[in-house]
Amino acid sequence: xxxxxxxxxxxRGISRRLVEIVxxxxxxxxxxxVLYDSHGRGAGWDGGPQNGFFPAxxxxxxxxxxxxxxxxxxxREDGVFVTYVQLGQVARVLGPLVLFVALIAPLGIYxxxxxxxxxxxxxxxxxxxxxxxxxAVLVPIICFWVFELQFRVPLPKxxxxxxxxx
Amino acid sequence: xxxxxxxxxxxxxxxxxxxxxxxxIGVVLGIIVGVLxxxxxxxxxxxLLPLTFGMDPTSAIILLSSIYWGALFGGAxxxxxxxIPGEAWSVATTFDGYPMAVQGRAAEALTAxxxxxxxxxxxGVVLITFVAPLVASFALRFGPAEFFAVFLLTFCSxxxxxxxxxxxxxxxxxIGFLLAAVGLDxxxxxxxMTFGSAELMRGFDFLIVxxxxxxxxxxxxxxxxxxxxxxxxxxxxxxxxxxxxxxLPRYWLTLVRSAVVGMWLGVTPGGAIAASFxxxxxxxxxxxxxxxxxxxxIEGVLAPETAAHAAGTSALLPMLSLGIPGSATAAVLLGxxxxxxxxxxxxxxxxxxxxxxxxxxxxxxxxxxxxxxVLATVPLFxxxxxxxxxxxxPVILIVCAIGAYTISNSIFDIWLMLVFGVIGYVxxxxxxxxxxxxxxxxxxxxxxxxxxQALLGSGxxxxxxxxxxxxxxxxxxxxxxxxxxxxxxxxxxxRGRRGSEAEDETKPVGVIE
Numbered sequence: 001x002x003x004x005x006x007x008x009x010x011x012r013g014i015s016r017r018l019v020e021i022v023x024x025x026x027x028x029x030x031x032x033x034v035l036y037d038s039h040g041r042g043a044g045w046d047g048g049p050q051n052g053f054f055p056a057x058x059x060x061x062x063x064x065x066x067x068x069x070x071x072x073x074x075x076r077e078d079g080v081f082v083t084y085v086q087l088g089q090v091a092r093v094l095g096p097l098v099l100f101v102a103l104i105a106p107l108g109i110y111x112x113x114x115x116x117x118x119x120x121x122x123x124x125x126x127x128x129x130x131x132x133x134x135x136a137v138l139v140p141i142i143c144f145w146v147f148e149l150q151f152r153v154p155l156p157k158x159x160x161x162x163x164x165x166x
Numbered sequence: 167x168x169x170x171x172x173x174x175x176x177x178x179x180x181x182x183x184x185x186x187x188x189x190x191i192g193v194v195l196g197i198i199v200g201v202l203x204x205x206x207x208x209x210x211x212x213x214l215l216p217l218t219f220g221m222d223p224t225s226a227i228i229l230l231s232s233i234y235w236g237a238l239f240g241g242a243x244x245x246x247x248x249x250i251p252g253e254a255w256s257v258a259t260t261f262d263g264y265p266m267a268v269q270g271r272a273a274e275a276l277t278a279x280x281x282x283x284x285x286x287x288x289x290g291v292v293l294i295t296f297v298a299p300l301v302a303s304f305a306l307r308f309g310p311a312e313f314f315a316v317f318l319l320t321f322c323s324x325x326x327x328x329x330x331x332x333x334x335x336x337x338x339x340x341i342g343f344l345l346a347a348v349g350l351d352x353x354x355x356x357x358x359m360t361f362g363s364a365e366l367m368r369g370f371d372f373l374i375v376x377x378x379x380x381x382x383x384x385x386x387x388x389x390x391x392x393x394x395x396x397x398x399x400x401x402x403x404x405x406x407x408x409x410x411x412x413x414l415p416r417y418w419l420t421l422v423r424s425a426v427v428g429m430w431l432g433v434t435p436g437g438a439i440a441a442s443f444x445x446x447x448x449x450x451x452x453x454x455x456x457x458x459x460x461x462x463x464i465e466g467v468l469a470p471e472t473a474a475h476a477a478g479t480s481a482l483l484p485m486l487s488l489g490i491p492g493s494a495t496a497a498v499l500l501g502x503x504x505x506x507x508x509x510x511x512x513x514x515x516x517x518x519x520x521x522x523x524x525x526x527x528x529x530x531x532x533x534x535x536x537x538x539x540v541l542a543t544v545p546l547f548x549x550x551x552x553x554x555x556x557x558x559x560p561v562i563l564i565v566c567a568i569g570a571y572t573i574s575n576s577i578f579d580i581w582l583m584l585v586f587g588v589i590g591y592v593x594x595x596x597x598x599x600x601x602x603x604x605x606x607x608x609x610x611x612x613x614x615x616x617x618x619q620a621l622l623g624s625g626x627x628x629x630x631x632x633x634x635x636x637x638x639x640x641x642x643x644x645x646x647x648x649x650x651x652x653x654x655x656x657x658x659x660x661r662g663r664r665g666s667e668a669e670d671e672t673k674p675v676g677v678i679e
Contacts, residue, residue, distance in 0.1 A: 020596060027337055034344055037359050048622045051354040054614045055347045062340035068333040081595060086390040090591070093389045097382075097563055097587075101580050109571070113564045120560040124389075139561055143568065151217050153572050 013083035020073035020081075024066055031063035096120040108158025110140040173295060176523030179224060180531055188229040189528060193536045194543075196236015201244055201547050202558060207237035207495040208604065209380040212373045213569030215502050223506040224521050228528040230502060231482075234495050235287065235532045238478050239540045242279040242471060243547055247272060255474040258446040262459060262466025269462050273403070276544055277410040278464050279471045282421065284537040286472035289425040290432060290479025291529040294486070298515075298526075302487040305512040310619035311630045315640035317613040320490050321606065322648035330599045332651060338593075342603040345370045346610025353618060365578045372501055372607045373573050376494070378583040379600050381566040383590020385559055407541060417468055420449045424469045428476025432493070433483055445473025479529065485510060486522060490609065494601040497608040 038052030038059060045053075082090070100116035107115075117136040147153045148166070157166060179185065199210035211230050218226035241256035246263035259279060266275035308316070325335050348359045349369025360366040414421075424445035431441040449469035450459045459466050481493035489511035491497040503510045508518055515522055540547075570583040593600060606613075624630035632638040 016596075019592065023592060023596060027341075030341075030344075034359065037361070041356070041358065045626050049618045049626075051351045051356050051358060054617060055344060055358065058340050058343045058347075062337060062344065065333045065336040065340060069331075069337060072331070072333065082390065089389045090386050093386060093559065094588075096560075097584065100563070101567065101584050104567070104571075104580060105577050109564075109568065113560075116564065117560045121556050124556045124559075135557060139564065143564065147568060147572075153217065154575070155568060155571060156577060 011080065011083055013080040013085075013087065016079040016081035017073060017076060018081070020076065021070065024070035024073050027066035028063065028070065031059050031066055034059040035063065092123045093120070096123060104156055106158060108161055109155045110144055111158055111160050113140045113143065172519055172523045173527060175520070176525075176527035177531075179520060179524035180228065180528040185225055185228050185524075185528065186531070186535075188225050189232045189532050189535050190539065192229045192232025193236040193239075193532065193539050196233035196238075196536075197240035197243070197540060197543070197547055198236075199233060200237035200240020202562065207234055208376050208498050209384070209566075210237060211495055211498045211502075212376040213381070213565060215373060215498065215505070216569065216572040218502070219505060223503075223508060224524045226506065227499070227502065227521070227525050228532070230499060231525065231528065232532045232536070234478070234499070235529075235536045236540075237495075238287070238475050239280060239283055239536050240547065242283065243276065243540075243544060246275045246279060246467070255442045255478070256470075258442040258470035258474075259467055261446065261470075262461070262463050265460070265462035266464070266467065271462065273406040274410050274464065275467050277407050277541070278414070278467045280537055280540050281411065281414065282424075282468040282471035283475040284533055285421055286425055286428055286475030286477075287479045287533045288530070289472075290429055290476045290482075291526065291533065293429050293433075293480055294483045294529065295526055298483050298487045301483070302512040302515040305488055306516075307636075308512070310616045310623065311633065311637050312640065314613060314616040314620050315631060315637050315644065316488055316490060317609060317616060319640055319644040319647065320484075320609070321602070321613075322644040324602045324605070326647040326650040326652075330597055334596075334598045335602055338598050338600070338603040339606045342606025342608075343610045343613070345375065345603075346372075346607050347614065352611060353615065365576075368574065370582070370607070371573055371579070372604060373498070374570050374579050374582050375586050375607060376498055376604055377566050377570050378586025379590035379593070379603070380494075381569075382563065382583060382587025383594055383600075385562060386587065386591040387594055389555075389559065413464075414468075417465055419452075420465050420469050421472050423448055423452070424472035425476045428473035428478075429480045431473075432477030432480025441477035442470035442474035445469040479533075482529075486514065486525070487512060489514075489612070491605065494604045497605050501608055 034055055038056035041052045042050040043052035043056035044050055096116055096119040099119060100112050103112035103115060114136040117139060118132055121132045121135065143155075147155055180189075195214070196207075196210065199207065210233050214230065214233065218229060221229075238255075242259055242263070244250045245256040245259040246267050249260050249264040263275045263279060266272065305312075305316075321339055324339065325332055344359070346369070349357065349367055351358050357367060427444050427448060428441040431444065446459075446466060446469050449465050450456050453459065453463075453465060455463075478493065478495075481491065481496045482499070485491040485496045485500050489500065489509070491500045500510055503514075508514060508521065566583065567580050570579045571577065573579060590600060620630050621628075624633070630637075631641050
């Protein structure tokens with residue numbers, strides 16, 4: 001990861017120190033939840049260690065480590081966590097991916113994969129339309145053949161597969 | 167020589183036709199996994215694990231461990247030809263490997279890397295063959311307190327020997343432990359930290375976490391830097407191979423040194439990454455012309471590869487004999503053993519002789535097969551890197567989703583995978599190490615059980631952890647390892663007076679960013 005000068009427009013981005021601090025704060029929050037839950041159920045000794053005994057002790061260590069990370073983060077020199085250009089690249093992958101996962105339940109994994117491939121290849125670069133279409137059709141079919149027919153692993157299926165009799 | 171005859175029997179198991187077939191398939195898959203960015207050893211094994219649930223355990227572990235060997239080999243291809251380390255442990259290989267490729271000595275560099283890998287792996291397997299049974303029979307005497315002490319040793323050595331920021335290693339370990347604690351508590355039968363959610367009752371399956379952190383997270387990290395790879399061409403012919411091999415005996419000292427370093431770091435869970443850097447550093451320090459390192463010195467390829475593979479292989483020793491994996495991939499394999507109903511640990515050597523020795527024999531054969539396959543197919547795998555990433559990335563992500571779903575047929579798990587993917591991306595960028603998290607997640611429940619049983623036995627007194635010589639030694643060793651790093655830092659700070667910069671020095675040297 002390069003940390004170029006701040007004046008260049010392509011190298012501006014989210015502050016690393018900010019992300020460090022936000023992450024440390026979320027870890028502290030997580031530790032607090034764990035401690036609340038474990039002590040709520042009992043983290044002491046009741047004829048033997050209660051079921052919150054071990055998580056509570058780990059939780060305290062976790063809290064200490066997170067606080068220390070927060071302290072370190074507030075003292076470190078700032079840099080760029082991710083530039084806006086890079087973030088754009090990541091968003092172009094993450095967007096279609098979220099769409100894909102959201103579509104699995106209603107449409108089944110095979111149709112969702114086809115849509116995902118189309119969305120991804122269209123968003124990411126300038127492939128010719130027929131290579132996108134070919135990939136979008138072939139990859140789900142190969143997956144179907146491998147998982148459904150060869151390994152007999154049932155994957156989530158939707159209306160299309162039902163219409164085809166699977 | 168009881169073990170020797172067991173090993174021979176193991177070779178008979180491993181040499182059956184279908185097991186040799188699985189070995190070849192595994193190695194090829196592993197090389198693909200190692201070459202492709204976004205897929206790595208732990209992730210590749212995790213995705214395929216659910217498909218092997220129906221197989222005979224011996225064949226299944228042969229298939230999966232062969233993927234591991236293949237991934238170890240594959241990492242070297244991308245480092246040398248593309249200057250992109252496919253795996254973190256091949257970062258050190260790029261230092262001299264890529265300059266060699268630029269000078270037109272790619273074939274020589276690849277041959278050296280593969281052969282060094284083979285030598286490293288072989289020394290690791292020999293170590294396993296002779297030492298693992300001894301460790302296992304010794305460990306038969308362990309009670310819960312001793313086992314907890316061994317777990318403690320594992321985690322402490324991660325903290326003490328790690329190259330990352332120590333508080334982040336500790337945080338990673340804790341997250342792993344806490345994720346492992348979610349769901350049904352095996353001793354009391356109560357639900358923990360589910361907050362009324364039915365989905366969380368099953369707890370977090372480590373395979374989902376691995377696929378998310380290592381698979382999805384790695385893809386997100388890769389796309390950041392654009393989607394084009396530029397590489398050098400390579401074609402290996404027999405003449406170059408033989409010529410390179412003829413030159414190798416000159417470097418025997420480097421090879422031996424790296425193998426020893428690798429075996430040591432593999433058994434103590436410092437892991438292959440640290441080993442490869444240490445092997446490189448030692449070779450440079452003891453070299454007669456250290457200035458030529460980084461400019462295409464063949465020793466700079468041999469040393470890190472030997473060390474990384476010796477470590478990667480030795481990481482299976484504690485997994486088999488104690489049930490404590492030395493690396494993230496070993497942790498995934500251990501999870502596989504549990505799924506197949508095999509309890510890893512000392513009893514495995516007594517109860518599942520055929521399985522253990524079949525596996526060990528397959529390590530010899532798998533690495534030999536790997537060396538031959540990888541030498542023969544380099545051009546093919548270099549071509550894999552030329553497939554446009556806009557095609558490879560969605561396919562990898564779809565395979566990850568399928569892998570996550572098949573573990574327990576739940577769409578919720580695919581969402582979890584996505585969440586852990588984003589977490590993995592952020593953690594990687596912030597230098598939170600991921601291997602400790604996975605290890606703690608896999609071992610969490612068993613470490614907790616050992617801890618609670620030990621305390622139950624002693625009526626709650628912590629004295630049980632120094633009740634006898636054995637357990638005291640282990641605990642003292644663990645604490646020494648834990649304090650090793652901070653003490654070293656403190657000494658260095660006192661001597662150098664570099665003040666507040668000291669904590670930033672612990673950043674890893676160059677894990678893929």
